[in-house]
Amino acid sequence: MEYRGSDFYDNPDHFERYMERRKAEENANDTLEKPVFQELLGCVKGLRILDIGCGDANFGRECLANGCAAYVGLEGSINMVHAGRKTLEGWDGQIVHARMEDWDYPQAEYDLVLSRLAIHYVQDLNSLLQNIYQTLKPNGRLLFSIEHPVITSTLQPSGTRTHWVVDNYFTEGYREQQWMGGIVYKYHRSIETYFIALQKAGFVVEQLRESKPVRAHFLTDETYERRLRIPLFLFYSAKKK
Template structure:
């Protein structure tokens, strides 16, 4: 069964409040990294997998993309997108990414921001993405770094008696599969994969890997969110850019 934590009222309220604050790891680390890998949006058709509230879809249109299709499993997120980030050249679809079926459609750019670690069948996803891209089309996606998802307890900072962070504990790295954690609610499920599995999956699916980023914060993030300096000690995210061969 595909997970839909974003329609949980408690999760949705707390997550939306966090994102709307503008002071998050997304704002200062992950989104700048994804945007830095986009060669151009002008005249491009874009598919946004896990589009959330649609702010990235709107960013694409504001930067002269021709059209955007945003897909998300959460009806609450899609409803918010249709209110806050609607445009005549954006279409939102409420469905799991795994169930997406767009016969005869092709895109210049497929983006996925922090959604793929929720997908159980990584090879099947890559096959779907490959089929939806134009020749020389780009696939850019971010996910939680395998260093973050590896340890089964997903409680990795080792602290002293005063709560100071001493070091990051890494364990269970090569034991891939389901991880479960508490994040606003209990039972949030993610799927851990090693870096080599992520890279080899892209190669085996027919992609050429152009760049991989393990991003740190942009300067303003360190000013507004001092704890983000810990990104220098271990990365929260990994971002891939791949193309059709």
């Protein structure tokens, strides 16, 4: 069966496998993506936060524990919505069941919009960024991570990886990936395309980062050295003018 985005996790087998994978020691999310994201994030105290593609909302609970003024998580998978609401039990946060492409974004509501490893599923990036721009307050920030374009470029129409060889890099569009027993589609676009789309929406891009590994985040030299071979994730931090 084929999936585009959050509906992948509404298959109970995929959802269970994914949640188990996230518990694994030295998983890429916790060793490579999260440290950079937290560094770029900084202090959230007093901020009104929108988290796009919030998943099980564990990061939302951390934001609330660190003093954010409000937290709204947007999630398209109903399985993830249920998990997120359970995660936030006892906390003053909200999980909304809606696809990021379809939600009615309120005007000038949030100080900070976050998205971790979700925007690479979206085809109409320009419309999404325009919605995010208008939902931010003046000087509000957007911070997001995506699967690195050198990774999505290795996903070819056959669905197989080309041994980490970057191929058809400037041919943008959906790429097929066989993952955890299903087929998922990720939208490949270049680093430049993301940058230009942010500028077109009105953002000032403040930082661009890659997931360069830090030895302290790994239990073994073997995993650390393997992660030095290729960047898995890309990060953008941008501000509303």
